[in-house]
Amino acid sequence: MSIDLTPSWQDEELSMFRDSVSRFLEAEVAPRDEEARKAGNVGYELWRKAGEMGLLCTDIPEEFGGAGGDFRHEAVVAEEMGKRALTGLNHSVHSIVAHYFLNHGTDEQKEKYLPRMARGELVGAIAMTEPGTGSDLQGVRTHAKKDGDHYVINGSKTFISNGFLAGVVLVVVKTDTSQGAKGMSIMIVETENQPGYKVGRVLDKIGLKAQDTSELFFEDVRVHESQLLGGAEGRGFFQLMGDLPYERLFIGVGAQAAMEGAYKATLDYVRERTAFGQPIAEFQNTKFKLAEIATTIKVGRAFVDECVRDMLEGKLDTTKASMAKLWGSENQCRVIDECLQLFGGYGYMNEYMIGRMYTDARIQRIYGGTNEIMKEVISRSL
Numbered sequence: 247m248s249i250d251l252t253p254s255w256q257d258e259e260l261s262m263f264r265d266s267v268s269r270f271l272e273a274e275v276a277p278r279d280e281e282a283r284k285a286g287n288v289g290y291e292l293w294r295k296a297g298e299m300g301l302l303c304t305d306i307p308e309e310f311g312g313a314g315g316d317f318r319h320e321a322v323v324a325e326e327m328g329k330r331a332l333t334g335l336n337h338s339v340h341s342i343v344a345h346y347f348l349n350h351g352t353d354e355q356k357e358k359y360l361p362r363m364a365r366g367e368l369v370g371a372i373a374m375t376e377p378g379t380g381s382d383l384q385g386v387r388t389h390a391k392k393d394g395d396h397y398v399i400n401g402s403k404t405f406i407s408n409g410f411l412a413g414v415v416l417v418v419v420k421t422d423t424s425q426g427a428k429g430m431s432i433m434i435v436e437t438e439n440q441p442g443y444k445v446g447r448v449l450d451k452i453g454l455k456a457q458d459t460s461e462l463f464f465e466d467v468r469v470h471e472s473q474l475l476g477g478a479e480g481r482g483f484f485q486l487m488g489d490l491p492y493e494r495l496f497i498g499v500g501a502q503a504a505m506e507g508a509y510k511a512t513l514d515y516v517r518e519r520t521a522f523g524q525p526i527a528e529f530q531n532t533k534f535k536l537a538e539i540a541t542t543i544k545v546g547r548a549f550v551d552e553c554v555r556d557m558l559e560g561k562l563d564t565t566k567a568s569m570a571k572l573w574g575s576e577n578q579c580r581v582i583d584e585c586l587q588l589f590g591g592y593g594y595m596n597e598y599m600i601g602r603m604y605t606d607a608r609i610q611r612i613y614g615g616t617n618e619i620m621k622e623v624i625s626r627s628l
């Protein structure tokens with residue numbers, strides 16, 4: 247049952263890059279994963295090492311300290327982590343933040359933040375969700391009020407990925423509370439020694455245990471007006487909408503990689519494990535399940551690859567990216583559930599990767615816009 251899952255966009259250079267990413271993950275990340283799951287974060291050192299190894303901001307131009315690659319390099323990093331259920335280092339959110347700077351920041355903002363993010367010295371986070379609003383982003387209440395040449399930010403955010411370790415947070419605020427989308431802006435907040443900025447609990451999640459997801463509080467946080475992303479008020483909502491395909495494709499790519507990793511681990515397991523005097527792999531039910539799963543991931547690979555190519559050509563639209571997120575995450579949950587079943591009781595143990603993949607998968611249908619919102623978006627284009 248060997249099926250070729252090599253991405254159609256992979257060339258020799260990317261294949262070598264994949265090998266070096268794999269070596270880094272096996273040497274530096276995997277051995278510390280259990281510790282990170284207990285601590286609820288991977289620590290600063292790993293981010294810096296990932297920066298040194300050239301794993302961060304791979305698709306940011308070299309003039310801003312990035313590796314000068316493209317989305318394929320980002321996909322390779324996400325895939326190699328996704329296959330191994332190494333979720334602690336949320337490199338994709340870091341890249342999403344870098345892209346807000348690249349696509350919408352002023353030259354000064356790009357020069358100030360991107361090189362440090364690429365080196366892993368500053369971990370990036372984006373704070374949209376609040377205790378009272380998630381899907382309905384126009385309902386955010388955190389606001390930034392002009393005071394001379396500064397803004398004063400008040401409010402709170404929750405469920406923020408990289409929130410505990412973040413050195414720079416893009417905070418979605420209202421600069422005009424009388425307006426909906428047009429009243430929204432994105433403020434750049436540096437967290438170190440920032441009066442009024444407080445990180446709350448590292449939230450206790452059912453999965454993604456090694457990843458820091460936190461509450462953030464802003465009490466009269468003063469930032470200079472030069473910290474307004476793009477330098478003009480009222481653009482926040484449009485900046486967010488513009489970058490959605492990038493974020494959603496990451497979820498689709500991660501979902502595909504997790505399915506492929508789960509499939510491979512399951513194949514290995516069912517060939518080893520025996521019952522009734524034969525390997526589990528020999529039961530017709532096992533063969534049929536794996537045949538279905540192999541078909542799903544082969545089909546999924548073709549669609550994800552098409553989306554990656556569209557991204558490279560600058561033509562991936564929100565509808566198609568939403569399909570990648572919707573289809574990928576729904577199938578990820580189903581496939582991993584079916585794989586886990588073939589592990590029997592061992593599948594339910596956190597010690598086994600498949601068990602961790604099961605709880606990690608569930609959030610994929612919720613964040614990045616819930617799958618119900620994906621269907622809303624897709625249906626509007628029909």
Ligand SMILES: Cc1cc2nc3c(=O)[nH]c(=O)nc-3n(C[C@H](O)[C@H](O)[C@H](O)COP(=O)(O)OP(=O)(O)OC[C@H]3O[C@@H](n4cnc5c(N)ncnc54)[C@H](O)[C@@H]3O)c2cc1C
Pocket residue numbers: 339372373374375378379380381382404405406407408451454459609612613614615616617618619622
């Ligand atoms: C682990 C984790 C990491 C996260 N990381 C980040 C992050 O880095 N930054 C950030 O800003 N946020 C982050 N989030 C928040 C996440 O994006 C939100 O949880 C998500 O957008 C949903 O918002 P909500 O939780 O407020 O749910 P709600 O918006 O309250 O939705 C509840 C339910 O109602 C449904 N619903 C809502 N509106 C509609 C509609 N119009 N039609 C049909 N159904 C609808 C939803 O689909 C959902 O099923 C993270 C969340 C988690 C758990």
